Amino acid sequence: MTPNVSFEFFPPNTPEGAVKLRATRAALAEAAPEFFSVTYGAGGATRDKTLAVVEEIAAEGRAVAPHLSCIGATRESLRELLELYRGHGIRRLVALRGDLPSGMVDHGDFRYASELVEFVRAETGDWFRIEVAAYPEMHPQARTPAEDLQAFVAKVRAGADSAITQYFFNADAFFRFRDDALAAGVDVPIVPGIMPITNFTQLARFSESCGAELPRWVRVRLASFGDDREAIRAFGFEVVADLCRRLVAGGVPALHFYTLNQAQPSLDLWQAAR
Numbered sequence: 628m629t630p631n632v633s634f635e636f637f638p639p640n641t642p643e644g645a646v647k648l649r650a651t652r653a654a655l656a657e658a659a660p661e662f663f664s665v666t667y668g669a670g671g672a673t674r675d676k677t678l679a680v681v682e683e684i685a686a687e688g689r690a691v692a693p694h695l696s697c698i699g700a701t702r703e704s705l706r707e708l709l710e711l712y713r714g715h716g717i718r719r720l721v722a723l724r725g726d727l728p729s730g731m732v733d734h735g736d737f738r739y740a741s742e743l744v745e746f747v748r749a750e751t752g753d754w755f756r757i758e759v760a761a762y763p764e765m766h767p768q769a770r771t772p773a774e775d776l777q778a779f780v781a782k783v784r785a786g787a788d789s790a791i792t793q794y795f796f797n798a799d800a801f802f803r804f805r806d807d808a809l810a811a812g813v814d815v816p817i818v819p820g821i822m823p824i825t826n827f828t829q830l831a832r833f834s835e836s837c838g839a840e841l842p843r844w845v846r847v848r849l850a851s852f853g854d855d856r857e858a859i860r861a862f863g864f865e866v867v868a869d870l871c872r873r874l875v876a877g878g879v880p881a882l883h884f885y886t887l888n889q890a891q892p893s894l895d896l897w898q899a900a901r
């Protein structure tokens with residue numbers, strides 16, 4: 628069975644970025660995605676920009692899932708945002724804790740994403756389909772994989788409908804996490820998050836901070852290409868297309884692409900994976 632697909636964007640910072648994102652969306656719409664999602668800066672840093680993109684996508688008649696992070700937020704500010712989204716007919720959310728921006732010390736009313744899920748359910752009942760984050764290679768702040776799995780189970784028990792994972796390049800890590808979650812009594816769909824490889828320096832930096840492992844053999848090859856962006860893209864495509872094929876063969880319900888607001892790398896991978 629062909630899995631579903633979804634695409635994630637970040638809210639652009641400039642008018643040119645907004646124009647480019649419209650073209651990206653139009654290109655990705657050809658893949659008939661289940662939904663587009665839009666990230667949200669923790670502490671409310673991108674609140675208005677996220678809202679603007681979400682409203683634009685909703686106005687185009689496309690399904691959109693705003694990300695919502697609770698760190699640094701109050702119940703009141705989240706209640707207001709939930710009402711706005713409801714008013715726009717939005718039925719899906721990606722509920723996250725987020726990471727406190729440097730310099731910000733006030734954690735706000737919530738400590739963990741599980742509390743946000745509980746709050747959204749208490750406030751809005753079954754209006755929203757709630758996605759949460761999952762970490763096949765363990766969240767970087769967790770003490771042990773077992774504790775991190777328990778944190779994931781808590782989010783599902785609090786009312787999450789499905790999960791999207793942090794990106795990874797090791798299919799076995801995903802399959803083991805899925806098995807462990809099932810053994811812990813969690814049978815909600817777990818959708819792998821896919822990061823296309825297009826820029827080695829950026830990817831190495833990202834992976835370091837979010838705890839996603841860039842395998843040594845991939846890293847040394849990418850590093851050996853230096854500034855040759857074509858070689859990086861071509862090799863990166865092979866690695867990630869192979870990962871996507873393994874995941875699809877392993878029965879994943881969908882693939883969720885971290886597009887970084889570019890259409891072609893995700894589209895090519897999606898086509899190669901089916």
Ligand SMILES: Cc1cc2nc3c(=O)[nH]c(=O)nc-3n(C[C@H](O)[C@H](O)[C@H](O)COP(=O)(O)OP(=O)(O)OC[C@H]3O[C@@H](n4cnc5c(N)ncnc54)[C@H](O)[C@@H]3O)c2cc1C
Pocket residue numbers: 665666667668669694695696721722723724725726738739740741759760761766767768769770774775776778779781782791792793794820
């Ligand atoms: C699909 C996806 C989309 C994302 N989108 C965004 C975004 O738009 N904006 C953004 O800022 N960030 C985003 N992130 C990053 C995310 O916010 C960070 O990874 C953040 O550090 C953790 O968020 P969480 O929702 O997984 O937190 P949680 O599930 O709350 O977990 C955070 C940490 O706390 C631990 N923990 C949880 N509950 C407990 C407990 N009861 N007791 C002790 N420890 C506990 C967990 O093991 C983990 O180490 C995204 C991540 C993913 C995978």
